[in-house]
Amino acid sequence: MTRKEQQSFALPEETIKxxxxxxxxxxxxxxxxxxxxxxxxxxxxLDIPVDVVLEDFSYCPQWKKSKEDFVEVATLIDxxxxxxxxxxxxxSVLIGIGRLGTSLLKNETIAGSGLKIVAAFDIxxxxxxxxxxxxxxxxxxxxxxFVRQMHIKMAMIATTPENALQAAxxxxxxxxxxxxxxxxxxxxxxxxxLVQNTISEIELExxxxxxxxxI
Numbered sequence: 388m389t390r391k392e393q394q395s396f397a398l399p400e401e402t403i404k405x406x407x408x409x410x411x412x413x414x415x416x417x418x419x420x421x422x423x424x425x426x427x428x429x430x431x432x433l434d435i436p437v438d439v440v441l442e443d444f445s446y447c448p449q450w451k452k453s454k455e456d457f458v459e460v461a462t463l464i465d466x467x468x469x470x471x472x473x474x475x476x477x478x479s480v481l482i483g484i485g486r487l488g489t490s491l492l493k494n495e496t497i498a499g500s501g502l503k504i505v506a507a508f509d510i511x512x513x514x515x516x517x518x519x520x521x522x523x524x525x526x527x528x529x530x531x532x533f534v535r536q537m538h539i540k541m542a543m544i545a546t547t548p549e550n551a552l553q554a555a556x557x558x559x560x561x562x563x564x565x566x567x568x569x570x571x572x573x574x575x576x577x578x579x580x581l582v583q584n585t586i587s588e589i590e591l592e593x594x595x596x597x598x599x600x601x602i
Contacts, residue, residue, distance in 0.1 A: 402446070406467050413463050480533065480539055480558075481504050481522075482554045483508075484519065491504070494591065506522065507525065510526070530561050535562050539563070540562075541564070542567070543569065544569060551570040552572060564579070567583045
């Protein structure tokens with residue numbers, strides 16, 4: 388039984404399927420900076436009976452709402468991610484802040500997918516301290532302490548191809564369990580570590596869903 392199965396085994400299969408439908412709608416709402424919505428609205432958008440939606444969200448410990456009450460989108464997203472065992476894989480560090488890394492920091496698809504880049508790292512001291520899309524670039528020697536202190540499980544690799552393997556090894560040594568590689572250097576699978584090699588940013592959203600499905 389995988390870690391995700393262990394965390395979601397008590398949920399009915401049909402509920403899990405509906406949670407998969409709720410996730411993109413809620414993230415789209417969040418991306419459009421709509422902070423609240425009603426259960427009736429979720430029901431209308433997805434053509435799912437209100438009573439069914441209410442029953443689904445009754446699995447959230449904090450849930451005490453009626454169909455017409457406004458609820459926080461962020462709360463619902465957090466609830467679903469937790470119930471499905473995916474919450475800890477919604478945050479990532481980014482290693483390599485060249486042209487590719489900068490592009491990833493500014494990529495709107497990442498925000499829309501529900502993944503948040505929480506820190507950026509580079510070996511170039513001239514890049515240290517720069518702020519890109521609200522993220523301060525840190526030196527690689529800060530990586531391990533940040534990952535362990537913040538309990539981060541995913542790292543995106545956007546270094547030069549010749550530095551990709553070393554960056555991945557350093558990330559894994561720091562406690563990273565998912566390596567998402569965007570360089571031309573293919574990073575091999577390692578025991579206890581999930582590796583996703585992505586050729587282009589066009590595949591970003593699909594490949595992120597592949598990562599989630601494999602956790």
